[in-house]
Amino acid sequence: MKPAVILFPGSNREQDAVRALRLVAGAKPQVVWHAEHELPPGTDLVVLPGGFSYGDYLRCGAIAARANIMEAVRAHAARGGLVLGICNGFQILCEAGLLPGVLVRNARLRFVCREVLLRVERADTAFTKAYRKSDLIRIPVAHGEGNYTADETTIARLEHDGRIAFRYARRDGQIDQTDGPNGAINGIAGIYSEKFNVLGMMPHPENYIEPEIGPTDGRGLFESLAGALKAA
Amino acid sequence: MTTPLNSDRTAVNSIPNTSRITPELVAEHGLKPEEYEHFVKLIGREPSITELGIVSAMWNEHCSYKSSKVWLRTLPTKSPRVIQGPGENAGVVDIGNGLAVVFKMESHNHPSFIEPYQGAGTGVGGILRDVFTMGARPIAALNFLRFGDCHNVKTRRLLAGVVAGIGGYGNSFGVPTVGGSVGFHKRYNGNILVNAMAVGLARADEIFYAAATGVGRAIVYLGSKTGRDGIHGATMASAEFGADAEEKRPTVQVGDPFAEKLLLEACLEIMKAGCVVAIQDMGAAGLTSSAVEMGAKGGLGVELNLDAVPCRETGMTAYEMMLSESQERMLMVIADGKEDEAEAIFRKWGLDFAIVGRTTDTLRFVVKHNGVVEADLPIKELGDQAPEYRRPYEEPLPRPVVAPEDVRTNASVADALERLIASPDLCSKRWVWEQYDHLIGGNTVQRPGGDAAVVRIEDGPKALALTTDVTPRYCEADPFEGGKQAVAEAWRNLTAVGATPIAVTDNLNFGNPEKPEIMGQFVACVKGIGAACEALDFPVVSGNVSLYNETNGKGILPTPAIGGVGLIEDLHKSMTLAFKAAGEPVLLVGK
Amino acid sequence: MKARVIVTLKSAVLDPQGKAIEGALRSLGVAGVQSVRQGKVFDVELAGNDRASAEGALKDACDKLLANTVIETYKVEFAE
C-alpha cells in the first residue's frame, strides 16, 4: 500500500490521517505538498485530509480544489485509483468536481464537534469491506460546513446508484432527520463516485482508531483500504 | 538592506516635531505628568512624537505591569522542573524524556466586548503565538470566560460571538480546545472576561528565547503585513492625522488563523534549520515592544529601518508602524549567514519576510524612516526602567461567614437540585465546547466535561492534565482565601484525573488598581495564590494581568483565573468522573 | 419592497478572505486583478411601500445586527 496524503496550506489533520494509515494499515504514507504536479510513483491511495485549506475563505475547499496537485489527483481517480477525502478533503472533492454536490453551512450555523452514529450503507467497496452493511459505527464530526446538498436529480441518482457511503443515524438505525449534526439531505455523511473509487465523508474515522483515546470504529475504514490494496 | 551600524554612541540632540508635545498629548498617551518627566530626564530632551508613542506603549499597564510587578514578584516560580518562569513569552516546564511543556494564559477582555468574534479569535491567536515563538507546537487550548447577567440580550450576543470566535480561530489553526470555564454575573455586564490559554510541546533543549545575541545580526520581520490596526492615542491621532482617522484606525484587529497556521509551520521549520538566534512575537504594541524586549533582554542596541517593513496600507508614518497591533507577525534575529535559507522557507509558506534592522552594540533603540531618525532612545531604560508603583491599598475585610442554619429556605432537596442543575453557572457547557474542535490531533484522552482535560503526549503513555479555575464570588467575599481556593481547586481537578500537578499560569482580572479597595483585592488574591502555590509546590511559570476592568465605574468581581497543568506518567492509569458500575460504594474524601 | 444591504469591511481593516482570493485568482491566471475585498450582501424583502420608513428599518437592522460599525460600513440600496 502506497498512500499519499496531500498537504494544502491550512490543512491540519494530515498527521491524524498519517497516524491512522501507519497504525491501522501498516503503511508509510508520503506527505505531498499541494504545489507539486505529480504524485509519488506507485501511489495507490490519495488522501485529502481535514483542515481549513486556505482558511476555508471564499467557500470551504474552493481554493484548494484549484491547486496544482489536483490535476494529478484527477488523473489518478480517472485511472480508477482510490481517493479518500475526509471533511475538508470531501469539500475539496466536491469543489473539484470529483464528487457531485456541495457542502454548505451547518443548518444550525455553528461549528459542531461531537461523536455521531453512522450507518454503513454498503460493505462491498474498497473503503468498507471490513464493516457489515447497516453496521452502526461511532465516529466524531468536527466541521462548520458539512451540510451536504445537491439538486434533486443528483440526489436521486446517488440514491438510485447506491452511492451513499454513510448516513447519520439514530440508535435504532433509522436516518437521523431531525437531530443530525448538520442538516445534510437524507442524512448523507459520505458519498462515492460513480466507480466507487472516490469516497468523500465529513466524519473523522482517523480520530477513532486507538482504544487509549476512545472508540475504535474508525479502524474498519483503514483496514478495508489495506485489504483492498493488498489484494490488488 | 545594508544599514550601517550605529557607531556613534551619543544620542541625537533633538528630533524635530511637527506638532508640540503638550500636556494634553502626554495625557492622551496614558502617561502621568511625573512619568513623562521621568522619561524626559532619562533621554535629556523633549521626545519626538514617535518616541512618545513608543514610551507610552512600553510603559502602559499592559506592557510594564507597573501596578502589579511588586506583588507578582512574591509568587513562587521555581521547582526542579521549571526551565523558564515568568518573563518570557510563556513558561517552560520539564516533563521528562527530553520534552518540555510550554504554556501561558492571556486576556482579550476589552476587544472581545467591542467585537466578540474577532476579539476572542485574536486573543486565541496571540496566546498561540506566545507558545510557538518558544519553539513549541501547540497541542491544546483552553479558555476562561465570564459574561454578564445571562438574561440580557447583549450577554447572549456576546457569548455566541466569543464562543464562535474562539472556535473559528482555534479550529482553523488546528489546535484542540479541550477545556475552560464559563460563568455569568451582572458585575461583568459591561466588561466580559475572555482569557485564553495555550499549551505546547517542545524539546527541552530546543527552547527559543527573546534575548538577542551578537552584534550586527539581521533582525527579520515575518508574517502578515502591517496595517493601522489597534493604534492607541486615538484623540491625538485624529488631530494629527486628519478627519478620517476613525476610519483609518479600527481599534479591533481582524484575525487570520490561516496566516497564523502558516506562520507556525514556517517558524518551526526555520527553527529546526538552525536559523534562529532570538524570536519574539509582535503582540500588543507590536514592533515597539518586540524590538525593545529583544534588545533590552540581550543587552544590545537595535536599529530599525522602517522603509523595509511590509505594509498593507500606504503612507503609514513611523508612529503608526511602531504602534500597529496587526496580528500574525513575528520579529526574529537570524543566525549569521542563514538569511537566505530562512527567507526561502518563509516564501514557500507564502509569508512576508523582510530584514528590517540590525543588532548594535550601542544599547540604543534607533528607528529610521525615509532616511530620518524618528526615535533614538536608551533601550535598557525603555525596557527595564518603566515606572513601578506600590499603589496604596486597603486591607479587604472578609465578609462574615454564613452559617448554614442561618439560611432559610423552604425548597425541597429535589427542587434545590433542579435549580442548581438549571443554573447557568452549573449547567452543562456542551453548547460551548461542541463548537470547539476538541479532538483534532487524535490525542484527547479526556474531553471537555470532566474535572480536567487529558491530552496524550506524542505516542504516550505520558499525558498532560489541564484545567482553568477560580470562583470569583469567593474572591469577592475573602480575596486571600479566594486566591488560595482557586489554586487548590485547580490542584484538585488535576489530581482527580490522576495527574501530578506541576505548574500554573494565571490571568489576574481586576478593576481599577488606582482605587485602594481594588488594589487591596488584588494584593490579597496574589498573597492567597502565593501561599497556596508555596504550600503545594505548584510554581507559577507564566501569567497575565488585566486591570481596569469596570462596569459603570464599578469593578468586576475579582477574578484571578488559574490555569493548572499536571503530568500523568501513564495515561492508562488516569481516571474519569463517570460512575463505572452499579452497586459500588461511593466514598467522600475530606471533611 | 425589495432592498439590498451591502456590508463591507472598513478600508483599513484586514480582509484575510479577500487576500486569499486575490492570491488564488492570480495563480489561476485571471488577468489584471490588483486587489479583492470581500463583503456581505443581504437581500431583504420588506412590507409596505414607503421607502423612507423602509430605509429607517434597514438602518436600524444594520446598526443592531447586520454590521458591526467598529470594523464595517454598510449601504442600503433599493431596487427600482
Add this chain to the structure above:
Amino acid sequence: MKARVIVTLKSAVLDPQGKAIEGALRSLGVAGVQSVRQGKVFDVELAGNDRASAEGALKDACDKLLANTVIETYKVEFAE
C-alpha cells in the same frame, strides 16, 4: 478600474443564514422584515481601463472560483 461582483444563492437553494437573520431581526423588533437572503460581494480592483476585457476577466474569475454554480449565481457591476 473598480468592479463589484455579487454572488447570491440560487432561489431554490435553502439559505439557513438568511433565515436566522430574519428571525433575529424580528426578535430585535425591526419593523416589516419579510425575508432575508444572504450573499457575498467582492470589490475588485483591476488593471487597465477597458470595460469589455475587465468584464471578461471577471466572468472568468466567477466561473473558475468566485461562484459555485451548483448553488450560486453571480452578477458583475462597474462603478461609474
